[in-house]
Amino acid sequence: MIDLLVAGGGPGGLATAIHAARAGLETVVIDRRPGPIDKACGEGLMPHTVKQLEAIGVTLHGRAFRGITYLDATHRVEAFFRSGSGLGVRRTVLSEALYATAAEVGVQIVKGEIGAVSQDATSVRCGDLRARYLAAADGLHSPIRSSLGLDLPTRGRRRWGIRRHYDIAPWSDTVQVYWARDTEAYVTPVADDRVGVAILKSEQGKFGDHMLEFHALAERLDGAPHGRDRAAGPLRQRVRSRAAGRVLLVGDAAGYVDALTGEGMGIAFGGAELAVKAILADAPQDYDRQWRAMSRRYRLLTAGLLYAGGIAPVRRMVVPAASALPKVFGGIVNLLAY
Ligand SMILES: Cc1cc2nc3c(=O)[nH]c(=O)nc-3n(C[C@H](O)[C@H](O)[C@H](O)COP(=O)(O)OP(=O)(O)OC[C@H]3O[C@@H](n4cnc5c(N)ncnc54)[C@H](O)[C@@H]3O)c2cc1C
Numbered sequence: 001m002i003d004l005l006v007a008g009g010g011p012g013g014l015a016t017a018i019h020a021a022r023a024g025l026e027t028v029v030i031d032r033r034p035g036p037i038d039k040a041c042g043e044g045l046m047p048h049t050v051k052q053l054e055a056i057g058v059t060l061h062g063r064a065f066r067g068i069t070y071l072d073a074t075h076r077v078e079a080f081f082r083s084g085s086g087l088g089v090r091r092t093v094l095s096e097a098l099y100a101t102a103a104e105v106g107v108q109i110v111k112g113e114i115g116a117v118s119q120d121a122t123s124v125r126c127g128d129l130r131a132r133y134l135a136a137a138d139g140l141h142s143p144i145r146s147s148l149g150l151d152l153p154t155r156g157r158r159r160w161g162i163r164r165h166y167d168i169a170p171w172s173d174t175v176q177v178y179w180a181r182d183t184e185a186y187v188t189p190v191a192d193d194r195v196g197v198a199i200l201k202s203e204q205g206k207f208g209d210h211m212l213e214f215h216a217l218a219e220r221l222d223g224a225p226h227g228r229d230r231a232a233g234p235l236r237q238r239v240r241s242r243a244a245g246r247v248l249l250v251g252d253a254a255g256y257v258d259a260l261t262g263e264g265m266g267i268a269f270g271g272a273e274l275a276v277k278a279i280l281a282d283a284p285q286d287y288d289r290q291w292r293a294m295s296r297r298y299r300l301l302t303a304g305l306l307y308a309g310g311i312a313p314v315r316r317m318v319v320p321a322a323s324a325l326p327k328v329f330g331g332i333v334n335l336l337a338y
Contacts, residue, residue, distance in 0.1 A: 001123060002028050004279060005131035007114045007144055009037060012251020012268035013137030014098035014107075018056045019276040020135075021105040028108045028129065035109070036095035040163045040230035042198040043091055044175045044188040044262045047084040047337045052269040058101045062089035063189040068333045069174040070319045073216075077323035078174055079333035086175070086337070088190040090165075117144055117247065124246045133279045134247045137268075140237055142253035150249065152238035157310050160233030161259050162207050163198040168224040170195050175262065179319050180213035184260065184309075187217070197221070200259055202310075204233070235259060242288040248275045254291060258306050261336050263298040270294045301336060 004020045006013045009031030020027040031037070044065065045053070053060060064087055067080035089097075102109065115127035117134065124134040136144035145151055170189030178185040183201040190196050197217075199210045207229045211218045239255035242248060249255075251268035271291050278287040308314045322329040
């Protein structure tokens, strides 16, 4: 019998598989798409996220960034990381790197659709495959999470993200976050000749329409060749528990607040490590509590900023207040960076 079956070959699933294989577990990953897999993402890895990947031997190619800049029509404030650089990495490049490391450490990757999941006291069955444990890393709207009854109803504003790449040399060595009336645009340098722009908003819509809210940014990008758009959402996903019997939820499947602070992959990699530790200890029941402790700071900061950003008069003060209090802004950025 397989030790660990991982449903989903995104960053959360592959990182889980790499941890497991390095710990000596026979590990199989199943995903409906062949790698390298693309997805709507801001593609900014925070400094602690870069370190998590280096620790499991993943070689990264991208463009370093030194901090975060917030901008609105009249204000601008920069904060630099104290704990190393972040890295902008094109999603397909990250996927290739994770696939390469997974293959090196002996993970078997199967192309296929994840079917119905059933379990007994000693194993989990998913389609034709049977394993001692299942890590469900099947994304934001995880079908496995739903089938196990682990979804909770979401409260508050729903938000969506849409991303586009432009062939233009990065003009900043930070990730720039442009704040408009009810929308944010993130610019992440991902190569010497390319930036990614991710837009977050509480309505679905076309990238070009959203860009009308960002005059200075639209002017800078005007005429630059660009790739196709990719969208995702609704973003917020509340989860009752990250473990049910021998099934552990990892990555976005484990719950998600928002892309506002670029923490998704850091939490996914932290969860991957904890899930494998729980499996090695044969203590899946401990995983949920450990996951909540690991991710608490990031989830609280993201939820707090999201809440503030949803109240119009407070939202208008976010960038002016950050630029009036740059040390406070720097402190918050560095709480998210390590
Ligand atoms: C607009 C936007 C911007 C973001 N910006 C950042 C950022 O700058 N930095 C950051 O760290 N994070 C960011 N994130 C979050 C980040 O993208 C996610 O946290 C990350 O992709 C989670 O990886 P995952 O492996 O859990 O899920 P996914 O990458 O979604 O992988 C899930 C996999 O499961 C597979 N799958 C699902 N269902 C099935 C099925 N039934 N059968 C077979 N296969 C299946 C899918 O094919 C997919 O490959 C952003 C997200 C969005 C939406």
